[in-house]
Amino acid sequence: MKNYIAAEYIKGKRSFSHFFFMWFPLMVVLICIPFSQFMYFDINFFVPLIYNWWPTLFLPIGLAVLGYQSIQREKETHTQNYYYLLNQNMFWKTKLITLATYSLTANILIALLTIILEFIMYDSSNIIITNVLLASLVLWITTLFIIPLSILLAQLTTPILSIIVNLFGIVTGIFTAVGNHWYISPWGWSLRLITPIIKTNPNGTLLQENDPLNSTSIVYPGLGLALLIFIILYISVPLILSRTRESE
Template sequence: MINIINSESIKYKRTFIRRLTLLAPLFFIIMALLQKFFIPADYLRPWQLLLDQVYNWWPVIFVPMGIALLATLVALQEKKAGNYLNLEIHNISPSILWTGKIVLMAYHALLATLVLIAAIIVSGLITAGGQIPWIKILSGGFTIWLTSLAVIPLQLWIATWKGTFFSMAMGFIGLIVGVIAAPKSYWMYIPWSWPTRLMVPIIGVHPNGIPLKASDPLRDPSVVPIGIALAIAALIIFTIITAVWFNRREVR
């Protein structure tokens, strides 16, 4: 497995996949710089407003569309590299190769999360005042990463099976459905809603971007361990199911 992951990692060097990992989180630094030009020189907004903005936009927009685009690029890169010809040349198990791709996508998502955390800190130093809320920044970033992992095998499956259009369409539908489901009682049945739903008690902001009162029932912290457990279980289940599908496809 380690050799496969290393081989896949080499394959993606000097591709847009690496650039996507770095560029998407930097959007918030650009936003901070633009805001700095238009706000009074002596005005510093609270860190909470920055976190409300970043941790609302990131799980709502960047996570579903970013993973959809990442899966699309991985599928296209594989076609350019020979459309899984290496399975025949090196006698590699299709299931192991598929799992390796999911692991590598999760790794790139982790890199994007680390860059996002750094971008939040830099953005805050530019536009915010007061002490850096390390706990909220770190817990928010890594919770979004963990709860978004379950979507990776689904997006890779649709990108491999149906191609770019359907992968991006699935990501867009996931974006819409995730936002709608996040404040509802059925949020736990929609994987795209998990990162957004868990940000409510961690950051204290509604999926629509409006700050919530401390007494709001949506801020119940008990959903956090439930969401993380669901995401990990779903990641394992979806990986196994899609790996079986990929194995049967390649064996044929």
């Protein structure tokens, strides 16, 4: 698998794959600094804004585009004609592992940038570190399912359809995240589970202490559900795509 991962990394050079995990977090952080200061007139909104915008838009869209580009790149270079020469199950699993690593790197980077800037802009009493790290870990786990789903849709249909489906999912996730049936849309899991951790409502406002959403009781069940869905997709998607190619 080491050679497969190296090949995926080389194919992703000078593409959105590298832009995503390096520059997307930096861009989000730089946007949230002036917004917290000049739109909300309170620099203490910096962290809530980051952990609202990142899971609401930038992270899921970034992952959807990663999946789109990974398949589109294969189609444009016609390398899919040579899949039969490879261990296809390993080939597809490598794609999932590589993109999951990009996502982990991006979430780590945005957490580190957030913590560093907290020390620069916040009073010492307002700095939160553990919650930021936990929120980033939760965001990584709860959005992993987007990667195999996007790969599956892009390969079996057209790459652009994976973007459309994810956009629709993001919209539904925003509306379901605050309700009792938050689990209906997987795209809303990330927003819902970090709410009691980062103390920010899915709509970007600060969470009140007596708010019903301020309960960590759903965090572990939600993480378990997210991991279960990803494991199912991680196992099934490579098998489906391998057999689809063999039947052509």
